[in-house]
Amino acid sequence: MSRVRAAADAGVDPSLSGLSKAVTDKLGKLGIARKFDLVLHLPLRYDDETVLCPIADAMPGGEVLVQGTVTDCDIKYRPKRQLVCRIADGSGEELTLRFLNFYGNQVKLLAPGNLIRAFGSVRLGHLGAEMVHPRFRVVNGEMPVAQSLTPVYPTTAGLGQDTLRRLIARALADEALAETLPQALLQSLGLPAFAAAVKLLHNPPPDIAQATLQGRSHPAWRRMKFDELLAQQLSMRVHYQRRRAAGAPVLRARGDRIRALLARLPFQLTAAQNRVLAQVRDDLGQPHPMQRLLQGDVGSGKTIVAALAAVHCIENGYQAAVMAPTEILAEQHYHKFAEWLEPLGIRVAWLSGGLKKTDKKQSLAEIAQGEAAVAVGTHALFEDEVVFKNLGLAIIDEQHRFGVHQRLALRMKGAKPNKGAQPHQLMMSATPIPRTLAMSYYADLDVSVIDEMPPGRTPVVTKLVSEERRDEVIQRVRDACVAGRQAYWVCPLIEESEKLQLQTALDTHAHLQETFPELRVGLVHGRMKAAEKQDVMAAFKAGDVQLLVATTVIEVGVDVPNASLMVIEHAERMGLSQLHQLRGRVGRGAAESACVLLYQAPLSPMAKERLKVIYEHTDGFEIARQDLQLRGPGELLGARQSGVPMLRFADLAVDLDLLDAAREAAEVLLRDAPEVAKGHLVRWLGGRNEYLKV
Ligand code: ADP
Ligand code: MG
Numbered sequence: 001m002s003r004v005r006a007a008a009d010a011g012v013d014p015s016l017s018g019l020s021k022a023v024t025d026k027l028g029k030l031g032i033a034r035k036f037d038l039v040l041h042l043p044l045r046y047d048d049e050t051v052l053c054p055i056a057d058a059m060p061g062g063e064v065l066v067q068g069t070v071t072d073c074d075i076k077y078r079p080k081r082q083l084v085c086r087i088a089d090g091s092g093e094e095l096t097l098r099f100l101n102f103y104g105n106q107v108k109l110l111a112p113g114n115l116i117r118a119f120g121s122v123r124l125g126h127l128g129a130e131m132v133h134p135r136f137r138v139v140n141g142e143m144p145v146a147q148s149l150t151p152v153y154p155t156t157a158g159l160g161q162d163t164l165r166r167l168i169a170r171a172l173a174d175e176a177l178a179e180t181l182p183q184a185l186l187q188s189l190g191l192p193a194f195a196a197a198v199k200l201l202h203n204p205p206p207d208i209a210q211a212t213l214q215g216r217s218h219p220a221w222r223r224m225k226f227d228e229l230l231a232q233q234l235s236m237r238v239h240y241q242r243r244r245a246a247g248a249p250v251l252r253a254r255g256d257r258i259r260a261l262l263a264r265l266p267f268q269l270t271a272a273q274n275r276v277l278a279q280v281r282d283d284l285g286q287p288h289p290m291q292r293l294l295q296g297d298v299g300s301g302k303t304i305v306a307a308l309a310a311v312h313c314i315e316n317g318y319q320a321a322v323m324a325p326t327e328i329l330a331e332q333h334y335h336k337f338a339e340w341l342e343p344l345g346i347r348v349a350w351l352s353g354g355l356k357k358t359d360k361k362q363s364l365a366e367i368a369q370g371e372a373a374v375a376v377g378t379h380a381l382f383e384d385e386v387v388f389k390n391l392g393l394a395i396i397d398e399q400h401r402f403g404v405h406q407r408l409a410l411r412m413k414g415a416k417p418n419k420g421a422q423p424h425q426l427m428m429s430a431t432p433i434p435r436t437l438a439m440s441y442y443a444d445l446d447v448s449v450i451d452e453m454p455p456g457r458t459p460v461v462t463k464l465v466s467e468e469r470r471d472e473v474i475q476r477v478r479d480a481c482v483a484g485r486q487a488y489w490v491c492p493l494i495e496e497s498e499k500l501q502l503q504t505a506l507d508t509h510a511h512l513q514e515t516f517p518e519l520r521v522g523l524v525h526g527r528m529k530a531a532e533k534q535d536v537m538a539a540f541k542a543g544d545v546q547l548l549v550a551t552t553v554i555e556v557g558v559d560v561p562n563a564s565l566m567v568i569e570h571a572e573r574m575g576l577s578q579l580h581q582l583r584g585r586v587g588r589g590a591a592e593s594a595c596v597l598l599y600q601a602p603l604s605p606m607a608k609e610r611l612k613v614i615y616e617h618t619d620g621f622e623i624a625r626q627d628l629q630l631r632g633p634g635e636l637l638g639a640r641q642s643g644v645p646m647l648r649f650a651d652l653a654v655d656l657d658l659l660d661a662a663r664e665a666a667e668v669l670l671r672d673a674p675e676v677a678k679g680h681l682v683r684w685l686g687g688r689n690e691y692l693k694v
Pocket of ligand 2: 397
């Protein structure tokens with residue numbers, strides 16, 4: 001243990017002091033803030049400069065180190081200005097070194113008669129073998145070849161490999177590379193010691209199988225990945241425990257009003273809903289805040305679970321807040337909650353940015369005085385003027401759309417009147433991610449999954465249709481609407497320009513309205529005022545509008561069971577989870593539903609693969625799994641807003657075994673050897689608390 005502590009406390013000077021501001025700025029761009037970060041800055045690849053290759057053996061295609069005397073060096077002007085130099089080494093052949101950009105100094109270094117050592121890839125030019133822009137130096141006297149492979153580091157403009165190599169070599173020599181982890185743990189995982197692993201990765205011996213370095217499967221690489229994953233898991237668990245150490249109101253299961261609500265529902269909860277509800281209610285009865293994420297595919301019925309959790313809270317005399325990321329979704333939650341709870345004598349208040357002044361004032365007063373037991377709203381709920389009488393539960397829908405600060409703000413609102421006790425938090429997400437990924441990314445939360453759909457849904461038929469057959473699709477939309485059903489028309493995502501996207505939506509709306517004079521065609525987009533959006537959605541819900549043209553704002557949560565047809569334009573531009581979310585808007589009623597994915601031919605192979613996945617699968621978790629395989633976890637999750645940085649070394653698509661091991665080790669270390677855990681965290685995170693989350 002003392003050795004571990006030494007590792008944390010050692011380090012001569014942990015900062016980067018002594019370097020110029022220009023250099024530290026550039027290092028900062030690479031994420032290097034302290035000396036130890038240099039140790040952790042691992043090579044992208046390696047050059048083999050350990051053997052001199054006779055020029056006669058320098059074959060096109062490979063990268064080699066050669067040495068020869070300059071026989072000739074000339075500036076040529078055809079086809080364009082360039083420096084062409086020839087070297088010979090007595091092996092019988094000459095090699096051309098070609099420089100398309102060069103300095104006067106280089107011309108001097110390459111003067112005939114000088115002995116040159118050059119490294120580069122060989123290709124076939126019209127004078128025979130040549131190197132374009134090789135790295136070279138003049139050899140004076142004895143100059144041994146490198147003993148290990150030469151690392152090539154990720155870098156940034158203005159920071160050369162030589163500088164980086166020098167800085168890293170010095171850091172490797174200066175820093176104490178003491179072990180942070182117990183021998184027994186390393187042995188059981190078959191991982192090498194830390195010092196040996198980093199030294200090997202920075203300066204591999206020439207006889208190493210380069211493929212294991214490149215593919216990052218070498219035990220040294222696995223050690224670094226494990227350490228990184230362990231640091232991530234430890235940090236997330238520490239934050240989880242810290243939050244858990246806070247007090248929370250103990251909300252006991254009473255149940256009269258829960259039973260009344262269940263009795264009034266036109267359906268029975270599924271087994272999955274019952275299971276997660278039991279988990280939530282159990283958490284609510286604990287004296288520390290719940291931190292639970294409720295995952296469930298689109299349409300799996302998360303809202304009713306949230307409502308029942310709110311009732312559980314209210315039965316104990318506390319208030320519940322329900323927050324959604326968009327006006328449309330928040331408004332819909334408001335109606336649902338009011339419909340379910342007001343008959344039980346529970347007052348539900350509505351709060352959004354678009355509210356009239358007087359209405360807002362009234363909502364605020366009801367929330368402050370506790371007349372409203374539930375407040376439903378958007379970001380407006382975070383604002384300072386919103387004061388709860390006694391908030392016991394915060395429900396956050398589509399949690400990944402909210403930032404850390406917002407979640408924190410809501411928690412603090414609960415803490416104030418409750419003498420520091422924090423409200424319970426229930427977060428919901430319809431963005432399914434594979435279980436394994438969830439274990440990593442949500443290591444700071446408890447996760448419940450609704451893995452079953454309510455009965456009686458007719459599966460949505462998905463059709464892939466080329467843009468050329470747009471007219472047929474338009475006809476089909478008309479038929480559905482005339483037959484009394486409703487449809488969505490989703491306009492393409494235009495990432496480059498929001499303005500263009502808006503214009504496309506306006507044009508499509510105008511065109512469809514013109515095509516269907518007998519139908520009412522509505523339009524909803526992100527730039528509309530909240531009240532306008534609400535009006536359109538209400539009209540669509542009431543059936544007054546038959547066809548709704550929309551941008552992707554309807555992606556989350558909208559629930560209109562009579563809508564049974566959806567057309568998505570330029571489906572090839574959208575992400576799989578987005579398409580899945582959009583498609584989830586139909587198939588909510590009894591009518592047979594369809595989703596038409598219009599695409600622009602020709603499709604790239606990747607786009608083809610992705611559309612195939614959405615065409616073949618309806619289960620969100622399966623789609624997410626395939627998406628993960630196609631794109632890798634980084635792109636799938638994006639950098640999580642909550643502050644978890646992407647992993648640098650580990651790749652969750654391949655290193656799941658290490659992730660499992662890291663999870664397990666984190667639990668054990670935090671329980672049995674907190675000092676070891678701390679030492680490891682300090683090494684990997686230093687002063688930066690990059691895994692800090694709320
Ligand atoms: P999501 O999980 O996507 O938020 P919702 O909570 O909006 O899904 O539920 C989708 C629809 O299913 C709603 O109309 C809801 O009333 C209905 N629903 C929820 N649970 C059940 C159930 N057990 N049986 C039948 N319908 C249900
Ligand atoms: Mg929902």
